[in-house]
Amino acid sequence: MPEPLLAVRRLDAFYGDIQALFGVGMDVTAGEAVAVIGANGAGKSALLKSIAGLLQAPPAAILFAGEPIGGMPAYAVAARGIALVPEGRGLFASLTVEENLLIGGQLKRPGPWTLPRIYDLFPALAERRRLPSTALSGGQQQMAALGRALMANPRLLLCDELSLGLAPIVVRDIYARLPAILGEGVSVVLVEQDIVQALRAAQRVYCLQEGRVALAGAAKDLTREQIAAAYFGV
Protein backbone atom coordinates (compact mmCIF):
# COMPACT_ATOMS: atom_id res chain seq x y z
CA MET A 1 0.00 0.00 0.00
CA PRO A 2 1.42 3.46 -0.91
CA GLU A 3 2.14 5.93 1.84
CA PRO A 4 -1.15 7.64 2.74
CA LEU A 5 -1.66 11.31 1.94
CA LEU A 6 -3.41 11.69 5.29
CA ALA A 7 -2.67 9.49 8.27
CA VAL A 8 -4.61 9.92 11.50
CA ARG A 9 -2.99 8.04 14.37
CA ARG A 10 -4.50 7.45 17.82
CA LEU A 11 -6.28 10.80 17.76
CA ASP A 12 -8.03 12.03 20.89
CA ALA A 13 -10.10 15.20 20.49
CA PHE A 14 -12.06 17.30 22.95
CA TYR A 15 -14.89 19.83 22.87
CA GLY A 16 -13.92 21.70 26.02
CA ASP A 17 -13.92 19.04 28.76
CA ILE A 18 -15.89 16.53 26.77
CA GLN A 19 -13.87 13.94 24.87
CA ALA A 20 -15.25 13.47 21.36
CA LEU A 21 -12.64 11.09 19.86
CA PHE A 22 -10.82 8.18 21.49
CA GLY A 23 -7.71 6.95 19.69
CA VAL A 24 -9.14 7.26 16.18
CA GLY A 25 -7.01 6.09 13.26
CA MET A 26 -7.68 6.70 9.57
CA ASP A 27 -5.76 6.65 6.28
CA VAL A 28 -6.57 8.45 3.06
CA THR A 29 -4.43 7.75 -0.01
CA ALA A 30 -4.00 10.17 -2.89
CA GLY A 31 -6.98 10.36 -5.22
CA GLU A 32 -9.19 8.28 -2.97
CA ALA A 33 -12.69 9.00 -1.64
CA VAL A 34 -13.26 7.89 1.92
CA ALA A 35 -16.59 8.04 3.73
CA VAL A 36 -16.92 8.55 7.46
CA ILE A 37 -20.33 7.51 8.67
CA GLY A 38 -21.91 7.26 12.08
CA ALA A 39 -24.86 8.38 14.14
CA ASN A 40 -25.27 11.89 15.56
CA GLY A 41 -22.57 12.60 18.11
CA ALA A 42 -20.34 9.74 16.93
CA GLY A 43 -17.44 12.17 16.43
CA LYS A 44 -17.49 12.58 12.64
CA SER A 45 -17.37 16.37 12.67
CA ALA A 46 -14.80 16.35 15.48
CA LEU A 47 -12.56 14.22 13.25
CA LEU A 48 -12.82 16.68 10.34
CA LYS A 49 -12.38 19.69 12.60
CA SER A 50 -9.24 18.17 14.12
CA ILE A 51 -7.77 17.56 10.67
CA ALA A 52 -8.67 21.10 9.52
CA GLY A 53 -7.09 22.69 12.58
CA LEU A 54 -10.30 23.85 14.28
CA LEU A 55 -9.82 21.47 17.23
CA GLN A 56 -6.61 20.89 19.17
CA ALA A 57 -4.67 17.71 18.45
CA PRO A 58 -1.17 16.43 19.27
CA PRO A 59 1.12 17.18 16.27
CA ALA A 60 1.98 13.57 15.46
CA ALA A 61 -1.65 12.43 15.62
CA ILE A 62 -2.32 13.87 12.17
CA LEU A 63 0.22 13.48 9.37
CA PHE A 64 -0.36 15.13 6.01
CA ALA A 65 2.03 14.15 3.23
CA GLY A 66 4.32 12.86 5.99
CA GLU A 67 4.33 16.15 7.92
CA PRO A 68 2.81 16.39 11.41
CA ILE A 69 0.00 18.96 11.24
CA GLY A 70 -2.00 18.16 14.40
CA GLY A 71 -2.81 21.30 16.36
CA MET A 72 -1.68 23.67 13.60
CA PRO A 73 -3.90 26.75 13.19
CA ALA A 74 -6.58 26.34 10.53
CA TYR A 75 -5.06 28.94 8.19
CA ALA A 76 -1.75 27.05 8.16
CA VAL A 77 -3.51 23.76 7.46
CA ALA A 78 -5.38 25.43 4.58
CA ALA A 79 -2.08 26.67 3.16
CA ARG A 80 -0.83 23.06 3.03
CA GLY A 81 -3.72 22.04 0.80
CA ILE A 82 -6.54 20.85 3.04
CA ALA A 83 -9.96 22.44 2.44
CA LEU A 84 -13.03 21.90 4.60
CA VAL A 85 -16.62 22.36 3.46
CA PRO A 86 -18.05 23.07 6.92
CA GLU A 87 -21.29 21.66 8.24
CA GLY A 88 -24.03 24.19 7.51
CA ARG A 89 -21.95 25.53 4.56
CA GLY A 90 -20.60 28.62 6.35
CA LEU A 91 -20.92 30.94 3.37
CA PHE A 92 -20.02 34.56 4.04
CA ALA A 93 -23.31 36.46 4.11
CA SER A 94 -21.81 39.88 3.31
CA LEU A 95 -20.08 38.56 0.22
CA THR A 96 -21.58 37.86 -3.18
CA VAL A 97 -21.49 34.33 -4.60
CA GLU A 98 -18.44 35.20 -6.70
CA GLU A 99 -16.67 36.87 -3.80
CA ASN A 100 -17.23 33.73 -1.73
CA LEU A 101 -15.55 31.71 -4.47
CA LEU A 102 -12.71 34.22 -4.84
CA ILE A 103 -11.94 34.22 -1.14
CA GLY A 104 -11.73 30.43 -1.30
CA GLY A 105 -8.89 30.89 -3.80
CA GLN A 106 -7.18 33.74 -1.98
CA LEU A 107 -4.09 31.65 -1.17
CA LYS A 108 -3.55 31.35 -4.93
CA ARG A 109 -2.45 27.73 -4.76
CA PRO A 110 -1.82 26.48 -8.29
CA GLY A 111 -4.11 23.77 -9.63
CA PRO A 112 -6.94 22.92 -11.99
CA TRP A 113 -9.72 24.85 -10.26
CA THR A 114 -10.42 28.38 -11.45
CA LEU A 115 -13.53 30.53 -11.43
CA PRO A 116 -14.60 29.47 -14.96
CA ARG A 117 -14.09 25.79 -14.09
CA ILE A 118 -16.24 26.14 -10.96
CA TYR A 119 -18.94 27.79 -13.07
CA ASP A 120 -18.69 24.91 -15.56
CA LEU A 121 -19.17 22.44 -12.73
CA PHE A 122 -22.03 24.42 -11.15
CA PRO A 123 -23.71 26.52 -13.86
CA ALA A 124 -26.39 27.64 -11.39
CA LEU A 125 -23.70 29.65 -9.58
CA ALA A 126 -22.58 31.43 -12.75
CA GLU A 127 -26.07 32.83 -13.25
CA ARG A 128 -26.16 34.07 -9.67
CA ARG A 129 -22.57 35.21 -9.31
CA ARG A 130 -23.45 38.80 -8.40
CA LEU A 131 -26.13 37.94 -5.84
CA PRO A 132 -25.47 37.86 -2.10
CA SER A 133 -24.81 34.29 -1.00
CA THR A 134 -27.92 34.46 1.18
CA ALA A 135 -30.07 34.69 -1.98
CA LEU A 136 -29.16 31.12 -2.99
CA SER A 137 -31.30 28.06 -2.34
CA GLY A 138 -29.95 25.43 0.07
CA GLY A 139 -28.62 23.26 -2.73
CA GLN A 140 -26.98 26.21 -4.48
CA GLN A 141 -25.42 27.29 -1.20
CA GLN A 142 -23.92 23.82 -0.83
CA MET A 143 -22.56 24.09 -4.38
CA ALA A 144 -21.07 27.48 -3.54
CA ALA A 145 -19.47 26.08 -0.38
CA LEU A 146 -18.05 23.16 -2.36
CA GLY A 147 -16.88 25.50 -5.13
CA ARG A 148 -15.27 27.80 -2.59
CA ALA A 149 -13.31 24.88 -1.12
CA LEU A 150 -12.24 23.71 -4.59
CA MET A 151 -10.99 27.22 -5.44
CA ALA A 152 -8.24 26.57 -2.89
CA ASN A 153 -7.02 23.77 -5.19
CA PRO A 154 -6.74 21.41 -2.24
CA ARG A 155 -4.99 18.06 -2.22
CA LEU A 156 -7.49 16.88 0.38
CA LEU A 157 -11.12 17.96 0.43
CA LEU A 158 -13.08 17.42 3.65
CA CYS A 159 -16.87 17.57 3.29
CA ASP A 160 -19.00 17.75 6.42
CA GLU A 161 -22.56 16.58 5.76
CA LEU A 162 -23.07 17.71 2.17
CA SER A 163 -26.61 16.32 2.30
CA LEU A 164 -27.68 18.14 5.46
CA GLY A 165 -31.09 19.76 5.10
CA LEU A 166 -31.31 19.15 1.35
CA ALA A 167 -33.98 17.34 -0.65
CA PRO A 168 -32.87 13.91 -1.94
CA ILE A 169 -32.96 15.06 -5.56
CA VAL A 170 -30.65 17.97 -4.71
CA VAL A 171 -28.30 15.65 -2.81
CA ARG A 172 -28.11 13.34 -5.85
CA ASP A 173 -27.40 16.35 -8.05
CA ILE A 174 -24.48 17.42 -5.86
CA TYR A 175 -23.06 13.91 -5.52
CA ALA A 176 -23.26 13.56 -9.32
CA ARG A 177 -20.45 16.18 -9.56
CA LEU A 178 -18.14 14.18 -7.31
CA PRO A 179 -16.54 12.07 -10.06
CA ALA A 180 -15.51 15.26 -11.89
CA ILE A 181 -13.91 16.51 -8.68
CA LEU A 182 -12.13 13.22 -7.97
CA GLY A 183 -11.02 13.14 -11.60
CA GLU A 184 -8.74 16.08 -10.86
CA GLY A 185 -6.75 13.97 -8.42
CA VAL A 186 -8.00 15.45 -5.16
CA SER A 187 -8.63 13.10 -2.23
CA VAL A 188 -11.99 13.43 -0.54
CA VAL A 189 -13.24 12.61 2.94
CA LEU A 190 -17.04 12.58 3.09
CA VAL A 191 -18.69 12.77 6.45
CA GLU A 192 -22.28 11.71 5.92
CA GLN A 193 -25.43 10.61 7.61
CA ASP A 194 -26.84 9.69 4.22
CA ILE A 195 -25.19 6.25 4.20
CA VAL A 196 -26.45 5.26 0.76
CA GLN A 197 -24.86 8.28 -0.93
CA ALA A 198 -21.67 7.87 1.06
CA LEU A 199 -21.25 4.19 0.22
CA ARG A 200 -21.95 4.84 -3.45
CA ALA A 201 -19.41 7.64 -3.69
CA ALA A 202 -16.55 6.27 -1.58
CA GLN A 203 -14.08 3.45 -2.07
CA ARG A 204 -13.52 2.96 1.63
CA VAL A 205 -15.63 3.55 4.71
CA TYR A 206 -14.96 4.24 8.35
CA CYS A 207 -17.87 3.93 10.73
CA LEU A 208 -17.53 5.85 13.99
CA GLN A 209 -19.40 4.98 17.13
CA GLU A 210 -19.12 7.04 20.29
CA GLY A 211 -15.79 8.50 19.24
CA ARG A 212 -14.15 5.22 18.20
CA VAL A 213 -13.72 3.48 14.85
CA ALA A 214 -16.24 0.65 15.00
CA LEU A 215 -15.76 -0.59 11.45
CA ALA A 216 -13.43 0.09 8.53
CA GLY A 217 -13.21 -1.47 5.13
CA ALA A 218 -13.77 -1.29 1.38
CA ALA A 219 -17.26 0.04 0.62
CA LYS A 220 -18.08 -2.85 -1.71
CA ASP A 221 -17.09 -5.53 0.82
CA LEU A 222 -19.15 -4.33 3.76
CA THR A 223 -22.51 -5.97 4.32
CA ARG A 224 -25.65 -4.20 5.39
CA GLU A 225 -25.60 -6.10 8.68
CA GLN A 226 -22.00 -5.14 9.46
CA ILE A 227 -22.76 -1.47 8.85
CA ALA A 228 -25.96 -1.55 10.86
CA ALA A 229 -24.12 -3.18 13.76
CA ALA A 230 -21.31 -0.63 13.67
CA TYR A 231 -23.67 2.29 13.16
CA PHE A 232 -26.14 1.50 15.89
CA GLY A 233 -23.85 -0.49 18.18
CA VAL A 234 -26.17 -3.47 18.25
Add this chain to the structure above:
Amino acid sequence: MEWVNVILQGVLVGGLYAMFAAGLSLIFGVMRLVNIAHGDLIVLAAYLALVTTETLGIGPLTALVIVVPVMALIGYALQRLVLNRTLGDDLLPPLLVTFGLSVIIQNGLLELFTADSQKLQAGAIEVATVPLASGVYVGVLPLVQFAVAVAVIAALQFIFYRTPLGRAFRATADDAQVAQLMGLDNRHVFALAMALSLAMVAIAGVFLAVRANFDPSQGPSRLIFGFEAVIIGGLGSLWGTLAGGLILGVAQAIGAHLSPGWQILAGHIAFLIILAVRPEGLFPKVRA
Protein backbone atom coordinates in the same frame (compact mmCIF):
# COMPACT_ATOMS: atom_id res chain seq x y z
CA MET B 1 -26.29 84.67 3.52
CA GLU B 2 -25.27 84.52 7.13
CA TRP B 3 -26.98 81.14 7.62
CA VAL B 4 -25.54 79.78 4.40
CA ASN B 5 -22.13 80.57 5.80
CA VAL B 6 -22.94 78.91 9.11
CA ILE B 7 -24.17 75.72 7.47
CA LEU B 8 -21.22 75.65 5.10
CA GLN B 9 -18.77 75.92 7.99
CA GLY B 10 -20.64 73.12 9.74
CA VAL B 11 -20.43 70.90 6.67
CA LEU B 12 -16.70 71.50 6.34
CA VAL B 13 -16.03 70.67 10.01
CA GLY B 14 -18.31 67.66 9.62
CA GLY B 15 -15.79 66.17 7.20
CA LEU B 16 -13.30 66.03 10.07
CA TYR B 17 -15.85 64.33 12.32
CA ALA B 18 -16.52 61.80 9.59
CA MET B 19 -12.79 61.02 9.52
CA PHE B 20 -12.84 60.53 13.31
CA ALA B 21 -15.76 58.18 12.83
CA ALA B 22 -14.63 56.13 9.83
CA GLY B 23 -11.77 54.42 11.65
CA LEU B 24 -13.99 53.68 14.63
CA SER B 25 -16.65 52.23 12.37
CA LEU B 26 -14.14 50.07 10.48
CA ILE B 27 -12.78 48.50 13.66
CA PHE B 28 -16.20 47.83 15.12
CA GLY B 29 -17.39 46.40 11.82
CA VAL B 30 -14.48 44.01 11.34
CA MET B 31 -13.83 42.77 14.87
CA ARG B 32 -16.65 44.07 17.12
CA LEU B 33 -14.08 46.05 19.08
CA VAL B 34 -15.18 49.37 20.57
CA ASN B 35 -11.97 51.34 20.69
CA ILE B 36 -12.29 53.71 23.64
CA ALA B 37 -8.74 54.98 22.95
CA HIS B 38 -9.67 56.12 19.43
CA GLY B 39 -9.88 59.81 20.38
CA ASP B 40 -6.60 59.66 22.27
CA LEU B 41 -4.95 58.04 19.27
CA ILE B 42 -6.15 61.04 17.20
CA VAL B 43 -4.47 63.35 19.71
CA LEU B 44 -1.36 61.12 19.70
CA ALA B 45 -1.21 61.54 15.91
CA ALA B 46 -1.46 65.31 16.38
CA TYR B 47 1.53 65.27 18.75
CA LEU B 48 3.43 63.00 16.41
CA ALA B 49 2.83 65.55 13.66
CA LEU B 50 3.99 68.31 16.03
CA VAL B 51 7.26 66.50 16.72
CA THR B 52 7.73 65.71 13.03
CA THR B 53 7.17 69.29 11.88
CA GLU B 54 9.43 70.72 14.56
CA THR B 55 12.21 68.19 14.10
CA LEU B 56 12.30 68.15 10.32
CA GLY B 57 11.12 71.71 9.73
CA ILE B 58 8.40 70.60 7.33
CA GLY B 59 4.78 71.69 7.03
CA PRO B 60 1.93 69.72 8.67
CA LEU B 61 0.51 68.47 5.38
CA THR B 62 3.94 67.21 4.29
CA ALA B 63 4.30 65.57 7.70
CA LEU B 64 1.40 63.29 6.75
CA VAL B 65 3.90 61.29 4.69
CA ILE B 66 5.58 60.29 7.96
CA VAL B 67 2.69 60.39 10.44
CA VAL B 68 0.34 58.16 8.42
CA PRO B 69 2.71 55.17 8.04
CA VAL B 70 3.99 55.51 11.61
CA MET B 71 0.45 55.46 13.01
CA ALA B 72 -0.41 52.51 10.76
CA LEU B 73 2.59 50.62 12.16
CA ILE B 74 1.56 51.52 15.70
CA GLY B 75 -1.93 50.20 14.88
CA TYR B 76 -0.58 46.93 13.52
CA ALA B 77 1.67 46.37 16.53
CA LEU B 78 -1.01 47.40 19.03
CA GLN B 79 -3.46 44.90 17.56
CA ARG B 80 -0.95 42.03 17.28
CA LEU B 81 0.62 42.49 20.69
CA VAL B 82 -2.30 43.66 22.84
CA LEU B 83 -5.79 43.88 21.40
CA ASN B 84 -5.92 40.48 19.65
CA ARG B 85 -5.53 38.88 23.07
CA THR B 86 -8.69 40.61 24.30
CA LEU B 87 -11.00 39.50 21.49
CA GLY B 88 -13.54 36.77 22.07
CA ASP B 89 -17.23 36.33 22.67
CA ASP B 90 -17.18 38.90 25.45
CA LEU B 91 -17.18 42.60 24.46
CA LEU B 92 -15.98 43.71 27.89
CA PRO B 93 -12.22 42.85 27.82
CA PRO B 94 -11.41 44.97 24.72
CA LEU B 95 -13.53 47.79 26.18
CA LEU B 96 -11.55 47.74 29.43
CA VAL B 97 -8.17 47.39 27.74
CA THR B 98 -8.77 50.26 25.32
CA PHE B 99 -10.07 52.34 28.23
CA GLY B 100 -6.78 51.66 30.02
CA LEU B 101 -4.90 52.51 26.85
CA SER B 102 -6.76 55.81 26.71
CA VAL B 103 -5.60 56.67 30.23
CA ILE B 104 -2.02 55.66 29.41
CA ILE B 105 -1.89 57.75 26.21
CA GLN B 106 -3.37 60.82 27.92
CA ASN B 107 -0.96 60.65 30.83
CA GLY B 108 2.00 59.80 28.64
CA LEU B 109 1.33 62.86 26.49
CA LEU B 110 0.83 65.00 29.59
CA GLU B 111 4.18 63.83 30.93
CA LEU B 112 6.01 64.46 27.65
CA PHE B 113 4.34 67.63 26.39
CA THR B 114 2.68 69.16 29.51
CA ALA B 115 -0.95 70.33 29.57
CA ASP B 116 -0.17 73.42 27.48
CA SER B 117 -2.23 73.60 24.34
CA GLN B 118 -0.39 73.35 21.04
CA LYS B 119 -1.18 74.08 17.44
CA LEU B 120 0.36 73.15 14.13
CA GLN B 121 1.17 76.07 11.85
CA ALA B 122 0.32 75.47 8.23
CA GLY B 123 1.32 78.94 6.98
CA ALA B 124 -0.55 81.04 4.45
CA ILE B 125 -3.08 78.33 3.61
CA GLU B 126 -4.62 78.80 7.06
CA VAL B 127 -5.90 82.28 6.28
CA ALA B 128 -6.49 81.89 2.54
CA THR B 129 -10.12 82.05 1.48
CA VAL B 130 -12.02 81.63 -1.74
CA PRO B 131 -15.29 83.42 -2.50
CA LEU B 132 -18.12 81.03 -3.40
CA ALA B 133 -20.81 83.67 -3.89
CA SER B 134 -21.24 87.27 -2.87
CA GLY B 135 -20.90 87.34 0.90
CA VAL B 136 -19.98 83.66 1.17
CA TYR B 137 -16.32 82.89 1.71
CA VAL B 138 -14.75 79.60 2.65
CA GLY B 139 -11.29 78.98 3.96
CA VAL B 140 -8.99 76.99 1.70
CA LEU B 141 -7.86 74.81 4.59
CA PRO B 142 -11.38 73.68 5.63
CA LEU B 143 -12.09 73.05 1.97
CA VAL B 144 -8.96 70.90 1.63
CA GLN B 145 -9.86 69.14 4.86
CA PHE B 146 -13.35 68.38 3.56
CA ALA B 147 -12.03 67.15 0.20
CA VAL B 148 -9.57 64.89 2.02
CA ALA B 149 -12.37 63.54 4.24
CA VAL B 150 -14.49 62.66 1.21
CA ALA B 151 -11.47 61.09 -0.47
CA VAL B 152 -10.65 59.05 2.66
CA ILE B 153 -14.22 57.74 2.92
CA ALA B 154 -14.27 56.95 -0.80
CA ALA B 155 -10.93 55.15 -0.54
CA LEU B 156 -12.15 53.15 2.44
CA GLN B 157 -15.34 52.28 0.58
CA PHE B 158 -13.25 51.14 -2.39
CA ILE B 159 -10.91 49.05 -0.23
CA PHE B 160 -13.81 47.49 1.63
CA TYR B 161 -15.93 46.51 -1.36
CA ARG B 162 -13.54 46.21 -4.30
CA THR B 163 -10.26 44.70 -3.11
CA PRO B 164 -9.12 41.31 -1.77
CA LEU B 165 -8.20 43.01 1.52
CA GLY B 166 -11.75 44.32 1.90
CA ARG B 167 -13.10 40.88 1.06
CA ALA B 168 -10.93 39.45 3.82
CA PHE B 169 -12.23 42.12 6.25
CA ARG B 170 -15.85 41.33 5.42
CA ALA B 171 -15.37 37.55 5.49
CA THR B 172 -13.58 37.69 8.84
CA ALA B 173 -16.33 39.94 10.22
CA ASP B 174 -18.98 37.46 9.05
CA ASP B 175 -17.38 34.32 10.45
CA ALA B 176 -13.84 34.42 11.78
CA GLN B 177 -13.56 30.64 12.09
CA VAL B 178 -14.63 29.88 8.52
CA ALA B 179 -12.37 32.71 7.32
CA GLN B 180 -9.45 30.79 8.83
CA LEU B 181 -10.40 27.80 6.70
CA MET B 182 -9.81 30.04 3.67
CA GLY B 183 -6.22 30.51 4.84
CA LEU B 184 -6.84 33.89 6.46
CA ASP B 185 -4.96 34.45 9.71
CA ASN B 186 -7.44 36.44 11.82
CA ARG B 187 -4.71 38.02 13.89
CA HIS B 188 -3.12 39.45 10.74
CA VAL B 189 -6.44 40.55 9.23
CA PHE B 190 -7.45 42.34 12.44
CA ALA B 191 -4.03 44.00 12.65
CA LEU B 192 -4.35 45.23 9.06
CA ALA B 193 -7.77 46.67 9.90
CA MET B 194 -6.31 48.49 12.91
CA ALA B 195 -3.41 49.75 10.78
CA LEU B 196 -5.89 51.15 8.26
CA SER B 197 -7.97 52.67 11.03
CA LEU B 198 -4.96 54.41 12.55
CA ALA B 199 -3.80 55.62 9.13
CA MET B 200 -7.14 57.46 8.95
CA VAL B 201 -6.71 58.59 12.54
CA ALA B 202 -3.36 60.10 11.53
CA ILE B 203 -4.95 62.18 8.77
CA ALA B 204 -7.73 63.29 11.11
CA GLY B 205 -5.20 64.11 13.84
CA VAL B 206 -3.09 66.33 11.60
CA PHE B 207 -6.13 68.29 10.36
CA LEU B 208 -7.39 68.60 13.93
CA ALA B 209 -4.05 70.02 14.99
CA VAL B 210 -3.93 72.54 12.15
CA ARG B 211 -7.52 73.65 12.67
CA ALA B 212 -7.46 74.37 16.38
CA ASN B 213 -5.48 74.13 19.59
CA PHE B 214 -5.05 70.69 21.07
CA ASP B 215 -3.85 69.28 24.38
CA PRO B 216 -3.54 65.77 25.88
CA SER B 217 -7.03 65.80 27.41
CA GLN B 218 -8.94 66.24 24.15
CA GLY B 219 -9.20 62.60 23.11
CA PRO B 220 -12.46 61.60 24.83
CA SER B 221 -14.47 64.43 23.27
CA ARG B 222 -13.16 63.45 19.78
CA LEU B 223 -14.23 59.90 20.58
CA ILE B 224 -17.75 61.11 21.40
CA PHE B 225 -17.97 63.07 18.12
CA GLY B 226 -16.81 59.95 16.27
CA PHE B 227 -19.37 57.73 18.01
CA GLU B 228 -22.14 60.21 17.36
CA ALA B 229 -21.29 60.48 13.68
CA VAL B 230 -21.26 56.68 13.32
CA ILE B 231 -24.61 56.27 15.08
CA ILE B 232 -26.30 59.15 13.24
CA GLY B 233 -25.17 57.69 9.92
CA GLY B 234 -26.09 54.10 10.76
CA LEU B 235 -23.70 51.25 11.60
CA GLY B 236 -21.94 49.59 8.71
CA SER B 237 -22.51 52.36 6.17
CA LEU B 238 -19.44 54.44 5.27
CA TRP B 239 -21.31 57.10 3.29
CA GLY B 240 -23.77 57.19 6.19
CA THR B 241 -20.81 57.93 8.45
CA LEU B 242 -19.88 60.89 6.25
CA ALA B 243 -23.47 62.12 6.41
CA GLY B 244 -23.42 61.60 10.19
CA GLY B 245 -20.28 63.73 10.48
CA LEU B 246 -21.84 66.50 8.39
CA ILE B 247 -25.08 66.53 10.40
CA LEU B 248 -23.10 66.72 13.63
CA GLY B 249 -20.93 69.51 12.22
CA VAL B 250 -23.91 71.52 10.97
CA ALA B 251 -25.79 71.10 14.28
CA GLN B 252 -22.74 72.35 16.18
CA ALA B 253 -22.30 75.29 13.82
CA ILE B 254 -25.94 76.30 14.20
CA GLY B 255 -25.71 75.97 17.97
CA ALA B 256 -22.53 78.06 18.06
CA HIS B 257 -24.16 80.72 15.92
CA LEU B 258 -27.12 81.00 18.27
CA SER B 259 -24.88 81.23 21.31
CA PRO B 260 -21.19 80.29 21.61
CA GLY B 261 -21.93 78.09 24.62
CA TRP B 262 -24.38 75.95 22.68
CA GLN B 263 -21.99 74.55 20.10
CA ILE B 264 -21.29 71.17 21.71
CA LEU B 265 -24.74 70.93 23.26
CA ALA B 266 -26.47 71.42 19.90
CA GLY B 267 -24.45 68.53 18.43
CA HIS B 268 -25.40 66.22 21.28
CA ILE B 269 -29.07 67.24 21.01
CA ALA B 270 -29.10 66.49 17.27
CA PHE B 271 -27.57 63.10 18.05
CA LEU B 272 -30.14 62.36 20.76
CA ILE B 273 -33.03 63.34 18.49
CA ILE B 274 -31.84 61.01 15.77
CA LEU B 275 -31.22 58.24 18.29
CA ALA B 276 -34.79 58.67 19.57
CA VAL B 277 -36.45 58.91 16.16
CA ARG B 278 -34.28 56.46 14.16
CA PRO B 279 -32.22 54.32 16.57
CA GLU B 280 -30.74 52.39 13.63
CA GLY B 281 -29.31 55.62 12.17
CA LEU B 282 -30.21 57.43 8.98
CA PHE B 283 -28.56 55.10 6.45
CA PRO B 284 -28.18 51.71 8.12
CA LYS B 285 -26.71 48.91 6.11
CA VAL B 286 -28.73 45.91 7.14
CA ARG B 287 -26.46 42.99 7.93
CA ALA B 288 -27.70 39.51 7.36
